[in-house]
Amino acid sequence: MKSNLRVFSYLKRYPGLATAQFFCATLMAVSVIFFPKITQIVIDDIVPNPARHDDLLFWIFLATASYFLKDGLNCARIFVNNHFEQNVVFDIRSDLYQKIQRLPLNWFDSRRTGDIMTRVVEDVTSMERVLIDGIELGLVAFIQLIAVGLVMYLTDWQVALWATLPIPILLIGAWIYSKDARHRHKAERNASSSLNSLLHDNIAGIRQIKSYAAEDEEHTNFNRLSHEIRKATLHLMKWWAIYNPSMSFASMLGYVLVLGFGASALIEGRMSGGDLVFFFLLLGLFYEPVGKLRQLNQMIFSSRAAADRVFEIMDSENEPNASDGESLPPEITAHVRFDNVSFAYGSQPTLNKLNLDAPPGHTIALVGSTGAGKSTVLSLLNRFYEHDSGTISIDGTDISALSKSSLREKLAYVTQEAFLFNGSVRENLTLAKRDATDDEMWLALEAANGASFVRNLPDKLDTNVGERGVKLSGGEKQRLSIARALLKNAPILLLDEATASVDSETESQIQAALDRLMENRTAFVIAHRLSTIQNADRIYVMEKGGVIEEGTHNELLAREGKYAELCRRSFLAEREP
Ligand code: ADP
Secondary structure (H helix, E strand, C coil): CHHHHHHHHHHCCCHHHHHHHHHHHHHHHHHCCHHHHHHHHHHHHHCCCHHHHHHHHHHHHHHHHHHHHHHHHHHHHHHHHHHHHHHHHHHHHHHHHHHHHHCCHHHHHCCCHHHHHHHHHHHHHHHHHHHHHHHHHHHHHHHHHHHHHHHHHHHCHHHHHHHHCHHHHHHHHHHHHHHCHHHHHHHHHHHHHHHHHHHHHHHHCHHHHHHCCCHHHHHHHHHHHHHHHHHHHHHHHHHHHHHHHHHHHHHHHHHHHHHHHHHHHHHCCCCCHHHHHHHHHHHHHHHHHHHHHHHHHHHHHHHHHHHHHHHHHHCCCCCCCCCCCECCCCCCCCCEEEEEEEEECCCCEEEEEEEEEECCCCEEEEEECCCCCHHHHHHHHCCCCCCCEEEEEECCEEHHHECHHHHHHCEEEECCCCCCCCCEHHHHHHCCCCCCCHHHHHHHHHHCCCHHHHHCCCCHHHCECCHHHCCCCHHHHHHHHHHHHHHHCCCEEEEECCCCCCCHHHHHHHHHHHHHHHCCCEEEEECCCHHHHCCCCEEEEEECCEEEEEECHHHHHHHCCHHHHHHHHCHHHHCCC
């Protein structure tokens, strides 16, 4: 029950709403006894007594008032409960989102986006069910059960004993049902998560699916996972189909027993007709909460499976030093060094005792074959991942001692795949500088050679760029992301194949923008094209996680080594002067 208890710990934040909820639920549960009692009085005292016939109207009015009270209280309880529950769900979801943002990148590397989304959206809602329905069913049912049971025993303890005889059977049934319920519900949640993950992937990759004519295969994959949900749900329902009617049968036995023993008490004169009707009405109110508690049992297990999945995220370890640690001074010269840095994503070493030196204002180019570890160098400088050994320093300060927010303030990172968020051009730009004015944005766009295309967009800065910037071309996206980096005005610039995906005319425009961006900054550039690399102050040729050559373009060409070979063999050659 640990997860459910943790859900309830969120309730403590709202003592006022909890008290109001408890107050309404208690009064409501107790108020159900009024009608059976009034019925008993009418049958036993009013009907046989002609002198009191005139009182009938009063008792009928009282009966109406008792239901008015009960349902009025219920109305208030539902209002209170809705606010209570939505506040708690908001808090859980907000904590969960904050937690997700604090998780390290390697956590995301091994997760499916659809699964994370299922947890934030669906599982939190399922957890909420134990709060709304759980409180309604559990609290009201429990109080009603105790109150009605007490009145039954006070009325006739022998008949009441027969009425409560099925209770142990119900408890044993609930125990048997609950034993594996958690696994059944977990299987259903996981199946649903897998389907969401596939759906998320396939919708993001819908262009690939269409262009490879893979619709049928993907439909089959979808149906396979959808069938898993059907199987898991049917398994759940099979148990419920057996459990629910059997328990209902056991409760109904109570009615039969009371009919038998109540009737004999009536024959023996131990009970009046009014008492028996009173008893039967009470019995209805006694078994109604028993049925609700059965449903609650089902709900607790379903919500527990969801809560387990939510708390699994909450319990994951945060990214270290996200906000605590030293800060860099406001002005830095931006001298970046990698000394003997080693790193492995998993067991496979990726960087091996790597040494790099980027003096202030210098542009460092990283070249080498795919998989050499170039992008990893930039990831480590960003501290997306923590290096295993060696030192990465900025102006002599080890970046491991810095708070990540202070470190990342000094870095502007332009990735190969220019990622834009589904929002306006303005929203995408202000990500880099929250309070940027329109003038500043236009200046940055101008410098990034992007002002003219933004001016031609229907709503200019307010034009929506679509999901991942799908409404813009590759070059346009790239220019926006360069403008974003310019706006950030950070002293260290990281460019990961920023011009790889654009044509040569666009590339020369973007290159001009990048040259402006690199002025007076320390820059790390990963590029395949010579035009980007040849003007670098120093070129590091990487292979298998280490540096095999370093020098200027001309020095490296003269050396006739790997760099010269790369220049001859590949794209680098075509632009050689
Ligand atoms: P480059 O930029 O030189 O092409 P990378 O730095 O991207 O190379 O990758 C270096 C090696 O690390 C590759 O073998 C790649 O498969 C592996 N790698 C890169 N990113 C990850 C990751 N997030 N998880 C596990 N392995 C990774």
